Amino acid sequence: MGLFDRLFGNTQEDVDTSQPKENLTSQEQVDTAQAEPVEAETAEVQELLEDELVVSSSESELSQEVTSEQASLTEGQEHFNAVMADYYAKKAAAKEAQEKGQEIHFQAVETKVVSQEEPEPASETxxxxxxxxxxxxxxxxxxxxxxxxxxxxxxxxxxxxxxxxxxxxxxxxxxxxxxxxxxxxxxxxxxxxxxxxxxxxxxxxxxxxxxxKDGVYNEKINFQDGLTVMLFVGVNGVGKTTSIGKLAHKYKTEGKKVMLVAADTFRAGAVAQLLEWGRRVDVPVVTGKDKADPASVVFDGMEKAVAEGVDILMIDTAGRLQNKDNLMAELEKIGRIIKRVVPEAPHETLLALDASTGQNALSQAKEFSKITPLTGLVLTKIDGTAKGGVVLAIREELAIPVKLIGFGEKIDDIGEFNSEDFMRGLLEELL
CATH class of the missing domain: 1.20.120.140 (SRP54, nucleotide-binding domain)
Structure with a gap:
């Protein structure tokens, strides 16, 4: 069965399951019945208030305050009675103060509606x-x-x-x-x-x-029984470092031992950002000296990961696409260093792309695929764009699967890409 049949092949006509109104319990009738005594008493109290003499400017303000409070009562008789008792108590105090020649000021009546606790929203699937x-x-x-x-x-x-x-x-x-x-x-x-x-x-x-296409998607991350090394590439500003931080949280939550390597050593902000993510999700970050050779930092990270029995090592690299020759040389050197420690690594080389840039993201994918062999793509910022159709272009023009997708700004808004969920989410309302 093809992808379209799995997604939309069993669509049925919409069925009107609504019941006749006379067979349903009318919440509006219930609410009206409950509100009638409150409205009646509110009218009675209003009439009393209008007949009362205004004994002071303070009491006048209090009357306006309570009248306003009465007008907004919707939560039932018990709440109403509590407000009125508070009003008459303060009214008596005002008269007593006036008789003694004292001035009294009232603060606004603080009212709170006591309701049942709302259940916490279910976590998103x-x-x-x-x-x-x-x-x-x-x-x-x-x-x-x-x-x-x-x-x-x-x-x-x-x-x-x-x-x-x-x-x-x-x-x-x-x-x-x-x-x-x-x-x-x-x-x-x-x-x-x-x-x-x-x-x-x-x-x-x-x-x-x-x-x-041929029904082969290759979307799964190539996890290893031992150490899995994931190398991340991409231009600055596409959400590469943020994606690494979110993935560190995801994998640690799943019980994995995670370590990060800050190999974008020539941009101080990149190292600081990754360190902050490491602090936030409580995973170690390997860094080097200022302007250190990225390959040397990667080598330190690889050795530590092996020595400490790390499950997943994620390496953040520079993204200076404007100087492709230098970037290519740097990534090749990093690749050699990685293989010196773990010959079959990196197990994933992932290019981060900003979905909101549309066709520009496709152009970046083409350029980076010339610089270094890519095993997959990380699609970021798809929640803030109307350009998610670029995934179709990437699928058609490049033999590089999307493997990870960012859903939003929350720390858990990242996951492994699933073509069926993506196509259903993209197209199901059009049929």
């Missing part, structure tokens, strides 16, 4: 996180697609040209947009489709099939 983080991408794409179908009454060449432009603007990439449009032209002739809505489901199916 991975599927919930995909739905939340892909909301901007999904709603933006859905809105454009719905507007597109509303503007066309028949399938013609203008229809296909506009569709191709829409797909490109949705950051699925020129290659994906062109291929999908050509496939739809063929499908329209084959099925003799005359109306745009006849092709709506086909469009979604084609998008899924582009990602499905």
């Amino acid at each position: 991975t599927e919930d996180k995909y739905n939340r983080s892909l909301k901007k991408t999904r709603t933006g794409f859905a809105a454009r697609l719905n507007e597109f179908f509303a503007n066309f009454r028949r399938v013609d060449e203008d229809f296909f040209e506009e569709l191709e432009e829409l797909l490109i603007l949705s950051d699925v990439g020129v290659t994906v947009a062109t291929q999908l449009t050509e496939d739809l032209r063929y499908e329209a002739k084959l099925e003799n489709a005359k109306k745009p809505e006849d092709l709506q489901r086909v469009i979604i199916e084609k998008l899924v099939n582009i990602y499905d």
